Amino acid sequence: MLDFHAHILPGADHGSDGLQTSLRQLKLAEQAGIDTVIATPHFYPQTDEFDRFLQLRRSAYESLLEHYSGSVRILAGAEVHMCVGLDHLEGLEALCIPGTNVMLCELPFRSFSSGLTETFERLMDERGIVPVLAHVDRYDPTVINNLFGMGLLGQLNAEPLSRTFHRRRLLPWIDGGYIVALGSDIHGVEIGYAQFSRAVDFLGPRFDAIESRARKLLRQAL
Ligand SMILES: [Fe+2]
Known part of the structure; x- marks a missing residue:
């Protein structure tokens, strides 16, 4: 199984606070049957210095x-906070999952502007990026449906799928083919992969469909 969204790089963001935490996170991933983790430290283009982020991630x-x-x-990727004009960032391909043009993009929680829609369009059309929207379960479904309508893809966190309430509302997105990845969004070690495992159990064959979309998307990296 593949975990598409995880904060496991030691000290790279507010996820893992150090090597021992990262090693425990990976042990929990192994025990849950995960074979591949995309490490996705936060990158905030408005406040983080790009080269410094890349250097910190590499080390x-x-x-x-x-x-x-x-x-x-x-695999070392990133969770890129979306901002208007991100498509102008020189070298932004380094934020994609290595060997691919797939970028995990986090939407702002408030104020989704038309400028962001245009930025997504330019990322796709001019920069050849395939954005995957991080934890689409967290946002206004109308906004997400509009973005899916533009051809964007989505990632779901395991957490809402591990809960009995409301999780069925996410199924039409999966059945519609918009969800291409499941992520733990693990930060520390407290929750580990318990929610991920519960989500997989709940999804059944739907998980296989998501997993196969993820592996297809990342075929050059795996
Ligand atoms: Fe995250």
């Missing part, structure tokens, strides 16, 4: 690989 990734000897494959 965190190398340090983790140096100390981790388990079975999970780790």
Whole structure:
């Protein structure tokens, strides 16, 4: 199984606070049957310096690989906070999952503007990026439906799918083919992969469909 969204790089953001936490997170992933984790540290273009982010991510990734000897494959991506004009960032391909043009994009919680819609269009049409919207379960469904209508794809967090209430409302997005990935969005070790496992149990064959879309999207990286 593939975890598309995880904050497991030591000290790279407010997720894992250090190497020991990262190693425990990976142990929990192994125990849950995860074979690939996309590490997605937050990148906030309005406040983070791009080169510094890349440098921090690289050193965190190398340090983790140096100390981790388990079975999970780790790919270093990013969770990119969307802002108007992001498409102008030189070298933004480095934020994609390595070997692909797939970028995990986090929408702002408030104030979705038409400028963001245009930024998404330019990211796709001019920069050749395939944005995947992070945890679409958190946002106004009308906004998400409009973005799906433009050809954007979505990632669901395991958390809402692990709960009995409201999770059925997410199924039409899965059955419509818009959801291409499931993510733990793990930050520390408290919750681990318990929600992920419950979500997989709930989804049944729907999980297989999501997983196959994710692997197809990342075929050059896996
Ligand atoms: Fe996240």
